[in-house]
Amino acid sequence: MLAGAGLGSKWYRFRRHSTPYILVVPALLVVAVTVFYPIMWAVSLSVHKYVLYEPKDTPFIGLANFRQAFADPVFWISIKHTGIWVTLIVSGQLLIGFAAAILLNENFRGRGVVRSLILIPWITPSILAAFMWRWMYNVNYGVINRALVDLGILSHHVGFLSQADLALYAVIVVIIWAGAPFFALMLLAAMQAIPEDLYEAARVDGASAFRRLMHVTIPLIAPTIAVTSLLRIIWVANYVDILFVMTHGGPGYASMTLPVYVFIKAQSALDMGYSSAMALILGIILISIVLIYLSALKKLEINTR
Amino acid sequence: MRSALIWVPSLTLVVLTIFPYLWIFLTSIKPEAELWSPDFHYLPQRITLENYVQLLTSTPIARYFVNSTIVASLSTVLALAVAVSAAYSFSRFRFWGRNFLMTLFLVIPMFPTVLILIPLFVIMRNLHLLGSYVALLIAYTTFVIPFSVWMLTGFFAAFPVDLEEAGMVDGCSRLGAVFRILVPMALPGIIATGIYIFIVAWNEFLFALMFTAANTRTLPVGLYSFIGEYDVHWGLLTATGMVVTIPVVILFFLVQGHLIRGLTAGAIKG
Numbered sequence A: 001m002l003a004g005a006g007l008g009s010k011w012y013r014f015r016r017h018s019t020p021y022i023l024v025v026p027a028l029l030v031v032a033v034t035v036f037y038p039i040m041w042a043v044s045l046s047v048h049k050y051v052l053y054e055p056k057d058t059p060f061i062g063l064a065n066f067r068q069a070f071a072d073p074v075f076w077i078s079i080k081h082t083g084i085w086v087t088l089i090v091s092g093q094l095l096i097g098f099a100a101a102i103l104l105n106e107n108f109r110g111r112g113v114v115r116s117l118i119l120i121p122w123i124t125p126s127i128l129a130a131f132m133w134r135w136m137y138n139v140n141y142g143v144i145n146r147a148l149v150d151l152g153i154l155s156h157h158v159g160f161l162s163q164a165d166l167a168l169y170a171v172i173v174v175i176i177w178a179g180a181p182f183f184a185l186m187l188l189a190a191m192q193a194i195p196e197d198l199y200e201a202a203r204v205d206g207a208s209a210f211r212r213l214m215h216v217t218i219p220l221i222a223p224t225i226a227v228t229s230l231l232r233i234i235w236v237a238n239y240v241d242i243l244f245v246m247t248h249g250g251p252g253y254a255s256m257t258l259p260v261y262v263f264i265k266a267q268s269a270l271d272m273g274y275s276s277a278m279a280l281i282l283g284i285i286l287i288s289i290v291l292i293y294l295s296a297l298k299k300l301e302i303n304t305r
Numbered sequence B: 001m002r003s004a005l006i007w008v009p010s011l012t013l014v015v016l017t018i019f020p021y022l023w024i025f026l027t028s029i030k031p032e033a034e035l036w037s038p039d040f041h042y043l044p045q046r047i048t049l050e051n052y053v054q055l056l057t058s059t060p061i062a063r064y065f066v067n068s069t070i071v072a073s074l075s076t077v078l079a080l081a082v083a084v085s086a087a088y089s090f091s092r093f094r095f096w097g098r099n100f101l102m103t104l105f106l107v108i109p110m111f112p113t114v115l116i117l118i119p120l121f122v123i124m125r126n127l128h129l130l131g132s133y134v135a136l137l138i139a140y141t142t143f144v145i146p147f148s149v150w151m152l153t154g155f156f157a158a159f160p161v162d163l164e165e166a167g168m169v170d171g172c173s174r175l176g177a178v179f180r181i182l183v184p185m186a187l188p189g190i191i192a193t194g195i196y197i198f199i200v201a202w203n204e205f206l207f208a209l210m211f212t213a214a215n216t217r218t219l220p221v222g223l224y225s226f227i228g229e230y231d232v233h234w235g236l237l238t239a240t241g242m243v244v245t246i247p248v249v250i251l252f253f254l255v256q257g258h259l260i261r262g263l264t265a266g267a268i269k270g
Helices: A010-046 A064-070 A073-104 A111-117 A126-137 A143-150 A167-192 A196-204 A209-237 A241-247 A258-267 A272-299 B002-028 B050-058 B061-092 B098-110 B113-126 B133-157 B162-169 B174-203 B206-211 B219-229 B234-269
Strands: none
Touching: A010 A272, A010 B061, A010 B098, A010 B113, A010 B133, A064 A272, A073 A111, A073 A167, A073 A209, A073 A258, A073 B002, A111 B002, A111 B234, A126 A143, A126 A167, A126 A241, A126 B002, A126 B219, A126 B234, A167 A209, A167 A241, A167 B002, A167 B234, A196 A209, A209 A272, A209 B098, A241 A258, A258 A272, A258 B113, A258 B206, A272 B113, B002 B234, B050 B061, B050 B234, B061 B098, B061 B133, B061 B174, B061 B219, B061 B234, B098 B133, B113 B206, B133 B174, B133 B206, B133 B234, B162 B174, B174 B234, B206 B219, B219 B234
């Protein structure tokens, strides 16, 4: 605008207007090639029979993959487990993260150290988190069983990952452990952005610590809670790694969630058509949940911007 | 009274978070026999490095380490170049479609991983790219771009545009102004974003499991493969776990201040 202002040529104006777009194009291109193009492929795969070890036999079969899903009992079990999985994990992470954020919002020596240490699970490879908890949950030699028996809480060792009624919940604990610190960090940042004079004013009015929490802190961080929870719901609903490595959805299908089922169908059964159809169903369910969630926020008048 | 109210929960929080790491460390320095002994001790009765020696001498861990370093470094360079460019555009220009594009980058991470992974696997297979670094590079760059763009846009927007304009008056080209003025100022933020990208690529498991072959396996896939090959040899697995995790923990602590600020910028704006 400065060096070439005197030129005023068409070429110059074109360059000025196109610069921001040219700069965005590479990022957009990468994303288009690896997100939108594959999703179009997924749509196409979902209406074909496409099993990798029968590469010659890929006829168009319409909605047969979707009909197969609705008739597949494991699909329904997985959906039910995904619901339990998301509800327990997100509420667990929110509660623990909120408590931790209130704690870290106090000024005390070593606060920075605590804040950094509790973030380590967030940077831990999911595969390692899965293995270390598998080892700690081990029936005969795991530290959790030993400690619970030593403390007198359990009378005998429990197969946390091998018992059908426990496996899903044992993995849920791991994901809460891994994700709560990050939740705490987000809520803490929002709490620290609250101007101190609001608390002062509340104190002058004689509000107790509890009332200050209920009437100052929570309303002001509500948008952050709402947005962070939504992002978590989506992320947790799509999550595969730790559950896949810890239980493979088992024993039987006792801890199978929909994304894990989709992944196993693709990875071991190599049934790309069927798994794409189920992945699309998962995507549609999630979009619906996001839309319902956002409209509920609007009704509650929580402003997410 | 107040200090107990803070210290007791803080300590509980830290212990619950850190204990699993302590436990795998203790497991990794216990002799194998001790792990399976009915006579249980929390602390090792004899400290040994045999698991680490076995890991380094009789497994392809060095190969996996090199693969992970290559993939994570290249992803960082590639994603950072693309993201810095887009973030510069978002923070320095007001243009038609800007809000739409920024929202697009926000929405992309919401697509189910499996919905992208499965067709991408088929595409890579058709292109004969399975087993090459390229497949992972493309996938990881896409993963991290949305978040990196947002983080960098925040970092860049914090610096007034006046300095760059002054530079351009003094005869710098726009590119010169970016590299001589903006980039040096925003360097801590750029480094923090780069390390975020490196950590994501270093840790990623699902895509790596589908896209790598025996000679291109990254550390997480290598660790996963040990479970079959070495059955459940927990001493070796926990030693591997230490080797995989320590580099990212060091990197994280180098930049955690900037990284935390970048990550939480959205929460504050909210």
